[in-house]
Structure formats: C-alpha cells, structure tokens
Amino acid sequence: MISVDHLTKTFGTVRAVDDLSFTVRPGVVTGFLGPNGAGKTTTLRMLLGLVAPTSGSATIDGRAYADIAQPGRVVGAALEAASFHPGRTALDHLRVFAPQVGVTDQRCREILDMVGLSEAAKRRVGGFSLGMRQRLALATTLLGDPQVLVLDEPANGLDPGGIRWLRELLRYFAGQGRTVLVSSHVLSEVQQTVDDVVIIAGGRLVHASPLADLAAMATRHVEVASPDESALRAALDGRGWAYAPSRDGVRGFEVEGVTAAEVGAAAFAAGVELHALTQQVVELEDVFLSLTGQAAGGAVETTEVAA
Numbered sequence: 001m002i003s004v005d006h007l008t009k010t011f012g013t014v015r016a017v018d019d020l021s022f023t024v025r026p027g028v029v030t031g032f033l034g035p036n037g038a039g040k041t042t043t044l045r046m047l048l049g050l051v052a053p054t055s056g057s058a059t060i061d062g063r064a065y066a067d068i069a070q071p072g073r074v075v076g077a078a079l080e081a082a083s084f085h086p087g088r089t090a091l092d093h094l095r096v097f098a099p100q101v102g103v104t105d106q107r108c109r110e111i112l113d114m115v116g117l118s119e120a121a122k123r124r125v126g127g128f129s130l131g132m133r134q135r136l137a138l139a140t141t142l143l144g145d146p147q148v149l150v151l152d153e154p155a156n157g158l159d160p161g162g163i164r165w166l167r168e169l170l171r172y173f174a175g176q177g178r179t180v181l182v183s184s185h186v187l188s189e190v191q192q193t194v195d196d197v198v199i200i201a202g203g204r205l206v207h208a209s210p211l212a213d214l215a216a217m218a219t220r221h222v223e224v225a226s227p228d229e230s231a232l233r234a235a236l237d238g239r240g241w242a243y244a245p246s247r248d249g250v251r252g253f254e255v256e257g258v259t260a261a262e263v264g265a266a267a268f269a270a271g272v273e274l275h276a277l278t279q280q281v282v283e284l285e286d287v288f289l290s291l292t293g294q295a296a297g298g299a300v301e302t303t304e305v306a307a
C-alpha cells in the first residue's frame, strides 16, 4: 500500500505539492490525475526518494523508499520518458539493470517478450520510436518482479493499440494483487484502465474515490418546455420521472436520467405540444475538468433534438 501523508514540497516560492494526503490500495489500478503542473511528478519523485519533502511523508508499506532493503524488488518505477543510452540495444539496456535487482539474462529476455520488444532486443535504442521507448521503460520497471508499480504518464506516445495493450497489462498486474499507480493529465486516456482515481490540482487533493463514484457525478438530463405546463407535468408524472423547474430561465423542466427521445415520446403519446426538448450531457471528462479548475466555456455538451 502506498500512503501519502500531509506531503508538502516547496521550490522557492512555488508550492508544488501542498499538504497532500491519499492512499493507494493493492489489487486495483489507481489513476493519479491532474493538469500540467499539478504536482504529480513531484509527488512521485518524493515517493521514490528522489526529492526530499519539505514536510509530510510518502511511504510504501509503511517505509520510506530509502529504507527499503531491495527497492528494485519491491517497487518498479518509470518517471517521465526515461533516458536511454542511444547506442545500447534494448537487451543490453536491461542487462545494465539486471545486477541491481539480482535477475538473470533469461529474465531480461522474458521481460522484453512480455512488453512486445523481443524482435527488437538486438536493436539500438537510438532508433526506437517513442512508443518503443515507453515499452522499454516499462520492461525496466518490471525486471525485479515488483509488488508496486509507479508509472508516470505511461500512455504517452503509445498508439491506440499500445494503449489497449498497456491497459491489459496493468489490469493483469492489479489482478495479481499488486499495487499499480499510473499518472496522467487526461482522464479519458486512463478511464478504461483505472478502478480508483486520485485527482490533484495546484498541489492539493481535489478528489479521491473509486472511478464509479466520479462517474456518478456526471449527469444526464433533458430540458423540456411546453405552453401547457400542467399537461406536461401530467405526462412526466405518468412515467414516474423525477423532474424540477428548469434552471436555465426557460419555462419548463429538467428531467433526470432520461433521453430526449423518451421525453419526446411521452409528450407525443399524451398529446402535449412541446416548444423545447434538449438533451444535456455532462461527461466524465467535464467533471474532471471542473474539479481541476480547467472547465472552459464548453463544459456542457448540448445536443439539440428537434421537437
């Protein structure tokens, strides 16, 4: 289990991480999300003992990274695009790390196979695409068969097939009871991969929950208006739908959890004349953007439906 407790880091006058607390449980994939500059990398660097916190702590199974006897066997971490020696082959790159984690040449080959690079094992890394580098960085983190995986923006540079492959691999590891923490600045990139989300902005925690709870914050409702308000009410009541007076200043109602087609059909069946019928959708990504203060004018996606 990863535990971040009142963690703070200041660089001069910049508070990169500000009194941040959250936990990451094993057996699931957790997305560590926030816009550029939110403090994700700084948090992960403190977790991995690369930067000293100004105050607070970040621990793995109750211990600071520096206090873990064989960290390469416990935590596999890939921060940002790792720098590789361009003249080295993929296999030689892993061989450099093998003694540190105490694994054999055979293990290096197995891991290259697992990340889909076995055919490129003897090729120089200098000629690798960004996606291939990401796979090699992941291979490096997996070398010591760690129980905890910490990956900074691992989907960066992967094509859709690569993202799907990464998703399956991470889910497989979580399924084995490992702890998997994956950072990203776009929710949609990891939406199908993560079970839990930890969202930060400006160095502070803004939301932590299972993804399903975040999804429940996304809403779907229909705006409907009729010159005959009581007839419309009767039609809506007839279907047992929950509705409230419209907040948009339009004379009409907001009906929760239904589609415009359903409301239109109900009105038509009841012979009620409609002057407005609009589907309003707040997507999960919009919930994320508004939580992190990135919501722009177009936060609410509106689909006009002819009435």
Ligand SMILES: Nc1ncnc2c1ncn2[C@@H]1O[C@H](COP(=O)(O)OP(=O)(O)OP(=O)(O)O)[C@@H](O)[C@H]1O
Residues within 6 Å of the ligand: 011, 014, 015, 016, 034, 035, 036, 037, 038, 039, 040, 041, 042, 043, 185
């Ligand atoms: N070594 C440093 N010296 C000074 N400021 C820093 C340093 N490292 C990070 N910062 C600042 O701390 C803040 C958080 O940066 P950080 O890289 O942790 O964000 P991030 O969430 O990882 O962003 P991104 O998605 O862009 O990688 C930023 O304002 C950044 O400029």
